[in-house]
Amino acid sequence: MIGLRRLFIIVLCWTRRMCVQSEDSFLRCTRRHRLKIVNVIHPISAIVLLGVIGFTLVYEVMYVGPEILGSSGCLYWLGCLFAGFVIFNILGNWWLSFKTDTTVNSLPAEQQTPAEGEAHLWHYCIACDRLVPPRSWHCRLCQGCMLKRDHHCTISGSCIGHKNQRYFICFLFHLTLGCGSALVFNGIYAWKTGSIMTADPIMLFFKMSDYSKDVDLDWKYTISIIFKLNMFLFVIALFMFCVQILMVHRNSTCYKILDRSYDLGWRRNFEGVLGKQLFWTLLSPTIISPLTNDGTKWFVKQHV
Numbered sequence: 012m013i014g015l016r017r018l019f020i021i022v023l024c025w026t027r028r029m030c031v032q033s034e035d036s037f038l039r040c041t042r043r044h045r046l047k048i049v050n051v052i053h054p055i056s057a058i059v060l061l062g063v064i065g066f067t068l069v070y071e072v073m074y075v076g077p078e079i080l081g082s083s084g085c086l087y088w089l090g091c092l093f094a095g096f097v098i099f100n101i102l103g104n105w106w107l108s109f110k111t112d113t114t115v116n117s118l119p120a121e122q123q124t125p126a127e128g129e130a131h132l133w134h135y136c137i138a139c140d141r142l143v144p145p146r147s148w149h150c151r152l153c154q155g156c157m158l159k160r161d162h163h164c165t166i167s168g169s170c171i172g173h174k175n176q177r178y179f180i181c182f183l184f185h186l187t188l189g190c191g192s193a194l195v196f197n198g199i200y201a202w203k204t205g206s207i208m209t210a211d212p213i214m215l216f217f218k219m220s221d222y223s224k225d226v227d228l229d230w231k232y233t234i235s236i237i238f239k240l241n242m243f244l245f246v247i248a249l250f251m252f253c254v255q256i257l258m259v260h261r262n263s264t265c266y267k268i269l270d271r272s273y274d275l276g277w278r279r280n281f282e283g284v285l286g287k288q289l290f291w292t293l294l295s296p297t298i299i300s301p302l303t304n305d306g307t308k309w310f311v312k313q314h315v
């Protein structure tokens with residue numbers, strides 16, 4: 012048991028060291044290549060996301076759906092409706108996480124300076140040359156201080172913070188739901204067409220199957236590759252969603268993921284991010300859900 016505990020501590024220390032090193036490299040990189048990241052990587056990420064969604068929609072609606080649900084029945088149209096709902100939520104939340112301004116400048120003028128007796132809680136940002144609220148941090152890419160900054164997101168091309176984290180979480184939820192549903196359908200389709208293992212490198216390496224007489228080999232190969240890529244995307248989306256939920260549950264942020272100083276209980280923590288409507292926000296990005304905090308005052312656990 013002591014050996015196992017020692018191993019666990021070593022892995023934890025190593026992970027933390029890796030995180031610190033990669034954060035240092037990221038900061039160095041953003042300092043040197045800010046314009047390239049903003050003008051090239053952000054648009055490419057957006058194009059890749061739109062491309063993947065478009066391709067998946069066409070593939071599911073034209074090939075997978077008709078094969079599994081029938082081509083014109085009620086089930087098929089219900090499937091299309093579900094796909095439309097998920098895509099609307101993915102794109103809507105993605106767009107609003109990009110468009111919502113979460114900088115300190117987005118606050119009303121009177122809230123941009125500390126209230127009487129609260130100046131000691133604020134800290135000075137050298138880049139902005141001003142005092143900023145607790146939990147706000149400067150982003151070199153966005154060139155501004157973000158309220159309760161979580162991280163800079165390349166996919167949405169913006170910082171995720173106090174005002175837009177709701178949209179980012181809903182985006183990840185629907186991305187996971189979309190990838191998960193597509194995975195089930197693609198898995199059934201690959202199984203039914205006998206192509207699930209067609210592109211498997213182990214099978215090909217050991218020549219475990221004779222594909223020489225298969226006239227549909229190219230199509231089966233495509234189905235198999237799409238299924239495996241789908242599996243990969245699902246794991247990434249699920250992982251990112253779970254990390255976000257873990258952080259909101261603790262009221263922490265990406266850079267201080269284990270910090271529970273602001274933990275006010277799960278309900279208040281989630282209300283602080285999703286707003287008063289809580290999980291109803293998962294139904295649509297257009298649902299109005301006011302936040303319970305203006306982003307400048309944060310209660311520390313022992314003061315509650």
Ligand SMILES: [Zn+2]
Nearest residue numbers: 136139149156
């Ligand atoms: Zn700043």
Ligand SMILES: [Zn+2]
Nearest residue numbers: 150153163170
């Ligand atoms: Zn940023």
